[in-house]
Amino acid sequence: MKRQVSIAIMAALAFGASLAAGNAQAERLIVSVSNHRVTVTPNYVGEELVLFGSVERDEKTPSNMPNYDLVVTIKGPGADMVTRRKERKFGIWVNVDSRQFLKVPAYLAVFANRPIEEIASADTQRRLQLGLKNIILTQRVGTDYADVVSTDLFRSAFVRLRMEHSLYREATNAVTFLTPTLFRTGIPLPAEVPIGSYDVEIELIANGVLVTKAETAFEIVKVGFEQFVATNAQQNGLVYGLVTAMMALITGWLASVIFRRD
């Protein structure tokens, strides 16, 4: 009975804390990423950002320090994707079925200090969207928009394929505590990292309840010639096409001049 009451109080505290994160009455999370603006150049091969932070405590924080758990969720820019399934028809493999995933993160990473099942109950995991299994990935099913159970074949195939390209990842040993309150985690970015703004959400959990959370962000921009090309291909299709065609003609003409034999 007493235990239940104390959990209830802690939950209430945690609720208050999450509403007024940074209030003096509880823990505060201070976080920063090593680079807020990542530039991708044509020979970019991927890199790793570092997120570090500390759990700030003051006099009003209960003196008996619990074991803190951290879940870091990084969401890249949203994108609409379609997942297709092949089946054997008349002896060849044909796309037969497809599902649309709407406004899902093009990059998604979840890092924690220990397995998420040990950090929070299944209910809390779902409510806080902790882990790839619990993050909502909206699908269009007929005319409805909804996420489906995490064991759905299309959803798991989607997550698996994104993971194969290192665009989705989950590592439950990636967050390390340097001291009981100081932590760090790496954020690996693959070579084909999507450009756009990335939101980082850090949830501090103690004894299975949310204590507080913090947010930060970073941006990935492509610079240089190749970005110039990509932007123009999208925005000025006609000019781009004409320039490419001209380029082809000039190359062909140059070749005929250089290698002329008659």
Place this chain on the structure above:
Amino acid sequence: MQLFLPIADIPVNMFLILAMGMAVGFVSGMFGIGGGFLLTPLLIFVGVSPAVAVASVSSHIAASSFSGALAYWRRRAIDPALALVLLSGGVLGTAFGVWLFTLLRSLGQLDLIIALSYVVLLSTVGGLMFWEGLNAIRRARRGETITMRRTGAHGWIHGLPLKMRFKRSKIYLSVIPLVATGLMIGFIGAVMGIGGAFLLIPILIYVMRVPTSTVIGTAMALTLVTMVLATILHAVTNHLVDAVLALILMVGGVIGAQFGARAGQRIRGEHLRLLLGLLILSVGIRFAVELIIKPDDVYTIRQIGDGV
């Protein structure tokens, strides 16, 4: 050197792409063809998506056919009237091809159609060429002389109305089959990313009886215009032309073509046809195998929008 392709959206080794351009250029110089039917599959096999491969290769073919067409123009080996008639169909066919390309892409069946078209077209043409080359060699071994069958020269094609005189080619022919041929080549080219010379030249020689003196140059002129048009239309509608990829391929292609042309002069005609047939056939078979064996993963993902 690693290079990131802006439209294909993958990192590639620049020298690998350059080498591919040169190898295909060598083959195209050797056989007097554009080489799109080799280059598009090669790009697909290194990981470029079929749609980007088809769209980008069209600009590569434009470059190689332009340098070829210039040389033929100087030698007065292009029939302008014949080229114009073929083009009237070719332009229409290209526009229709790009439209179908866009439609199939939105239905998610583009990759399949590209692969299937390659299987059917390349296996048929490659098989026929190989067989024909083999027979020619056998006849030559037996010491027989080949007499071109001229008896069928005035078949039904030559009975069609709307006849026109093509002075430089010295033929008198209906425009209907010519426009239809242009239409088909333009259409196939836009959907499959090929210039279509390996189809067009046999049709012009064997069916239309266009003399060999003007056939290659005229075919190149048609290829040039349809591929320039395909490049522009693919860029406008699908935004899939990768200019960086295309430039590397072009540079490799025009260099390779010079060496290929020299090598081609040292090989006898029937051997050349046999080799080309074998090459075309093997690309077709490669696509067929890809379709028949179970894919590593039955699921695929494609981004369709920015999610805004």
